[in-house]
Amino acid sequence: MTSIPSIGPHRPAQFLTIQYIRGAAALAVVVFHVLAFKLAPPGWTWLHVGQRGVDVFFVISGFIMFTAAREERFGEFWRRRLLRLVPLYWLGTAAMFALMIWEKGTHPSGSDTLASLLFIPRYSDASPGHINPILYVGWTLQYEMFFYLLFSIGLIARRPVMAPVALLAGCVLLGRVWSPHNALVVTCTSPLLIEFGAGLLLGKVAASRSLAGGRWLLWPGILLLGVPALPGWGIGVAATLVVAGAVGFDQRGSMRALAWPKLLGDGSYALYLVHPLVISLIGVSLARAGVVINGAGLVWAAVVVAATALIAGLSANYWVERPLLRLGNRWWPARRIRFDLIAPARHPADPRGGRVPAESALARGPIAGYGARHDDPAHPDRRRVRLWRRRGDTG
Known part of the structure; x- marks a missing residue:
């Protein structure tokens, strides 16, 4: 559950809707990757808008950083973030590394491996022209880590909102002026970074006033995310509307506690990291068996693959992610x-x-x-x- 210890006078007891939206965004990304795996039945290509779940993730991340981490010390902030993200991501990277050896008989280069483990953006040797780590969904974590770096600078400066927002805006403006080609600079100047800043500002607004009256923004935001031809800046606006509406519902306290949506939200990170492994494993297995799926079979195949990925992700959350977090907190405890x-x-x-x-x-x-x-x-x-x-x- 999303724990928000200090959001101000309008803090709800729980951010249930935020958690539901996070789970739905992860599931949307799963659907997108299933369809991208050549399992898109005729007429279903519009579901590729599921990739916009990443934009919702970025806005939620900025919001959570303000509401849950703005009073943390620098060291404690990084302890929490690293224990939360790194162990499961490294395990997923190792699993994908092994899967690539099984599929192709070769392994990624040492440079690709090191860059992947350290969240360093780099043009992949295996996919020239693409900034992809070994576990390809890890590109979003590279953005997250850069945002955390800027946010931690704000913690040091005791300006946890305006300092990172100004730095994010400056980086994006630099990218528009410079048009860089280096993978690291491309990532650190991407317009996607504005979505983190939008989440931070949303958290600051929600701390001082109620957004319950704007909860209706959730619905037009969802509709906009489903528009295939929406430009990049429009996707960011739509994602911000979705999160703002979710915060409004939570501040009003009108969202019921539902077991399965909450479970999906709790397991969203594990689902996000594990589903590429499931999709790749099924694909390699079918290719080795010489199985070809066509016609109506594509619908059932897409449903089965998505359901398998969902079960695997939620299982990984319960059996792997949570024990790893407990173990990490014992190995690297909070400083007294x-x-x-x-x-x-x-x-x-x-x-x-x-x-x-x-x-x-x-x-x-x-x-x-x-x-x-x-x-x-x-x-x-x-x-x-x-x-x-x-x-x-x-x-």
């Missing part, structure tokens, strides 16, 4: 943070000068801040109270 709280020695609620509980110090005593020191043991009116806590371990 010490608060030095200065509480009055004699509190009206404790006239005899007895021990003041830590929660009383937190609620009533002035906070000296991180690393504050009041070391004079003879001070008549104050004593030192230490409170230890861990930041949450969920990604």
